[in-house]
Amino acid sequence: MNPYLDIIIRSASVYLFMVIALRIFGKKELSQLNTADVILILLISNSVQNAMVGTDTSLWGGLAAATVLFVVNFILKKLMFRYKRLNNLLQQKPEILIHNGKIDFDILSKLGITSDELTEAMHEHGVEYYKDVKLAMLEIDGNISIISGDKNLKQTHFKRKRAHKSLGGIN
Structure with a gap:
């Protein structure tokens, strides 16, 4: 498999996992981060780095993973705006x-x-x-x-x- 296609699939998978995890753990947790939350976010980002880029720790591999995260985020926000059911599924209500x-x-x-x-x-x-x-x-x-x-x-x-x-x- 093409190494960059592998990075794309891995990065998109990690992104979707994180969206689902944040949906499960709730909005009240996002209102104000304390020290433990910041540490957790840093550790999560470090722990999923290898899951996204695999053995490719080059500059291009990192840029490819970051680009995929931005693109997936952009697409997801557009889809949530367009499809109310998806928005309701991923975003909690007041x-x-x-x-x-x-x-x-x-x-x-x-x-x-x-x-x-x-x-x-x-x-x-x-x-x-x-x-x-x-x-x-x-x-x-x-x-x-x-x-x-x-x-x-x-x-x-x-x-x-x-x-x-x-x-x-x-x-």
């Missing part, structure tokens, strides 16, 4: 945490969001009490958005801080 002052404890528990994190997000948005929140959502990028009835609130962005856990997931 989750409603509070609706009209009522907290959805089941969703908070499922997502591993503590009441302290939710309170911190509310304070970042200038809201003191849960009852004043019209809508609080965990967005697909891992941020928590807060909408209240107060027209004087400023727009802020709250990056969810992940509780320190074992390296069981990549958030």
Whole structure:
């Protein structure tokens, strides 16, 4: 087999594996990387390097692998934009945490969001009490958005801080 075709197949396979792995481990893990997450990402990139380039550690082999990753990423994003079912499969949906002052404890528990994190997000948005929140959502990028009835609130962005856990997931 042509060595560059081998690199193309290997790189595309690793890319698709990583997309699926990130989909399984969830959006909340992507909102803010801590030290353990950065280390995990570096180790993953090192561990899959040989899987992508095989024995070809030349400059051209590395450039071929990087080019394949960019191209596959570009194609996947275009396909996700064009095909809603693929987008729904690969991209998670926003989750409603509070609706009209009522907290959805089941969703908070499922997502591993503590009441302290939710309170911190509310304070970042200038809201003191849960009852004043019209809508609080965990967005697909891992941020928590807060909408209240107060027209004087400023727009802020709250990056969810992940509780320190074992390296069981990549958030």
